Structure formats: C-alpha cells, structure tokens
Amino acid sequence: MNTSDYYALVQEDADLSKPVLVYGWDDQPHEKDGSSRPYHASAGYKAVKLDMADEAWTARLVAPQTPTQLYQGVLSPYERPVPTVKEQAKDALHHVHNSAVMIVAMGGSFGPQTRDYVAKLQAIVDGSDTVSTVLPPVPHDLKQ
Amino acid sequence: MQLASQTPIVPGEASTATFLGQDENGNITSINVKLPPGKAATLPDNMATTDMLSEFLSGTFALGPRDLSGLGVHWNGDGDSPMFVYGTYNRIYYSSLLGTNNEDLYLTDKGYNVPEMPVRRRTLIQSFTSVNVQDADRITFPKAFTADDVQILITAKTSTPSGTYTPPLCGYTSLDRNGFNLTRIFSDGTPKTTRGDLSIIAIGSVQ
DSSP states (O other), rough: SEEEEEEEEEEOOOOTTTOOEEOOOEEEEOOOOOOOOOOOOOTTTTEEOOOOHHHHHHHHSOOOOOOOETTTTTTEEOOOOOOOOOHHHHHHHHHHHHHHHHHHHTTOOOOHHHHHHHHHHHHHHHHHHOSSSSSOOOOSSEEE | OOOEEOOOOOOTSSSSEEEEETTTOOOOOEEEEEEEEESSSOOOTTTOBBHHHHHHHHHHSOOOOOOOOOEEEETTTTTEEEEEEEEEEEOOOEEEEEEOOOOEEOOOOTTTTGGGGSSEEEEEEEEEEEEOTTTTTEOOOOEEEEEEEEEEEEOOOOOOSSSSSOOEEEEEEESSSSSSEEEEOTTTOOTTTOOOEEEEEEEOOOO
16 A cells, blocks of 8 residues: 555646646655545646556656656656747758858858758748748758 | 634635633733634644744733743644644744654654654755756656755756767756756757756755
8 A cells, every 4th residue: 555645746727638748746645544635736736646656656756757748647758749840940040050150260151052941941930931841951061 | 712803714725813812800812813724623622823822922822931932733824734833932843743653742744753853844855867858848856845946956968969079058947846947958059959868966945
C-alpha cells in the first residue's frame, strides 16, 4: 500500500480530454491511518492524482527529467507541436544572418543562390508566400 | 463569552468571528478569532487558538509578563492543517500537527515529536539531469518546492552537434515552485530546436 498520493501538476485551464503538458510533480503523505489528505495546488495549476506506486515515484525522482504529457491517466514523453513553416523560416533566417556576419567581416558577400534563398525565406516570414509548406533548399555555400 | 458578529463565510477563505467577553471588573473586551476555511474541524478540548494565545501573550487575555511562555494552535490557511504554536510574546515557534504517537506526543509531518520543534521551512537542494530537451521546453523539478523563491543553476552537458565547442546559452522564464521554461540558444547559429542534455541544480524551500 502506498505511503503517499502522487500528483502531476498541469495548468489550471488545461483540457484533460486531450494530452496536456505536465508542469510539475508533487507528493502528499497519507495520514497515519492510511487515509488521503487533500492536496492544494499552487495558484495557476491543478493537480491530477496519478496511479503510481511508491517505488515508481522514487524511481522517477532520480531519473532524468524530460518533458512529459498526461492523457487519460497515462504519462508519456511530450510530443512537441511541429513548428510551422513560418517558424522554421525564422530560424533558418537567423542562421543565415549569423553566417553573414562572418562572411562580410572576411570581405566576402552572398552569392545569387543565397540571395534567392534568403528572399524566399523572407517571403515566408512576412506572409507574402502562403503556399510553401517546406523551406527552400539551403545553398551549399553561402558565397554562391 | 458571546458571539457578537462574523464576517461572511466564503468557501476557501478564512472568516473572522468577534466575541465579547467580560472580566471580573465588568469590563467588556472584544476578541477576534480567525476561523479556518474548509470543512469544520474538531479541536481537542481545552486547547487555545492562536488568537487566544496572542491575546494571552499580549496581556489582554490575562495579565502577565511578556516572557511568559504559552501554548496554542494556529490553523494554517494554505494546507488547512493545524500548527502547534508555542513561545513567548517576542518569539513564537510553529510546528505542524498531524497526529500523535503511542505516547500521545504530537507529531510533525516529518515524524518528529513536538519538543524537537524543527524549523518550519527547510532548504531543499535538488540536483538532476534533463535529457533530450530544446529551447522553450518546460523543465519540471523532480518534486515541487513549497514556495516560488527557487534558485536554479543550469549547465549544458553537450556541445553542439555542428562539431564546434560553442556551448548553448541557457536561461529560463516562468520559474516557480514546480519548474521553469527553458531558453536555450547557440551563439554559432545552430538551430535552437537542436536538442541536448542539461545538468540542473535547484535550491528552494519546503515546509
């Protein structure tokens, strides 16, 4: 028999009919007679009681912490939402921008392939290209 | 002693009841008692509440020197659990009451009996790893602290997959007692969605 109740903490407005991200973990020791005590989650969160044995909780405490989701009482690795093509384009532009600093510092410049690549990325980011679902191919050499 | 008035009872919030008492000289004194939220509780017989204790210690409940020790019970609104209170006017100690042992000594939530009187808040250090995480991930503490004043130290365990030795820069947002949101970027342009491992030390308090 368990010595405590174990809880996953999720956002207060989380819709438990869908997989939800776990924001924290806590335990609540039982009373001496083995009965449960009410658990009060901190502001902004609600607690979902887990069907978890003492041993499993102890193992979880010392295991690496990874983003976890909760769905119908089952814990599983968190499935990150796939970034939109616009978000991917922003990251790609950021990467090109970083490389540009070095190229210019060394007296170089972007070649036509790279300029075309950047223009396509910018079109996705600023919303003028709403058709593309994947990023344009990355130039082999940014000076080309 | 007679109940004079009581503030409206709101679920989850304490209400205040005002009693009128009369001493042997006929003086009427009003006494405010804070009533705990939640379900009705049964206090042991002959036990003073914290309000009675404070009245007692401050000399309005009974005359006496300020260094006179007293005992009482205080209801902690957060956990809806009784706190044992003892001390003098200048210095008051608290301890959680959860039950009694075979000798009928009151026990704290850590299994100590009351004369041991551990401090109410303790520092807890949690050291853990977080694997396969990326920017914007929610990092949870293995176990929640009981207050939001948590300090964290984040060390990136892995270098970038691009082969350079530029470590990711790590920070955080939305830090509270349960965890934090990770910010993790690379100064060499590696996409921030690249995953890696972290070693984290979190220092906070528990009751």
